[in-house]
Amino acid sequence: MFIRFITTGGTIDKIYFDAMGQFEVGESLVQHILSDALTQFDFDVVSLFRKDSLDITDDDRAALRSYLESDDKKLYVLTHGTDTMVETAAALSGLNDKTIVLTGSLSPARFRTTDAIFNVGMAVAAVQTLPPGIYIAMSGQIFEAGSVRKNRAENRFERISTNSDSAAD
DSSP states (O other): EEEEEEEEEEGGGEEEEETTOOOOOOOOOOHHHHHTOOOOOOOEEEEEEEOOOOOOOOHHHHHHHHHHHHHHOOEEEEEEESSHHHHHHHTTOOTSEEEEEEOOOOSOOOSSSOOHHHHHHHHHHHHHHOOOOEEEEEETTTEETTSEEEEETEEEEEEOOOHHHHHHH
């Protein structure tokens, strides 16, 4: 089994930039997280950009989609900032022959207390077990693209109800 990891930046890759406590997106730690975890599958890490997700544009999303459409792999974990992760997941909808799991963190992977390692591990498990589609793995939950939002007030991701949810009740 082979999983391609694509990094785009976001909090997961942030580092302290200056004495004022400012952060900047740095080099991704995904390779280190996977090595430290003694993973037993083949993978590579492709860095497409290093941006805070608030700086990711529609052109960036189009470039990401184009990359995924032309790439011959089937399993992807995409690290992304949490503020616009939902929008990027929506922009990737329709890539039905691939399993793509977006994940990130609410605190940088470089911090001692971080959700990054857990979220990456969860995304790895999800990408291996889910059918083709676009998903978000955050905070111990898996969401299908289009059924999730970030609740900024609570600093968490949560399922949103859809018309099919109310039809199933």
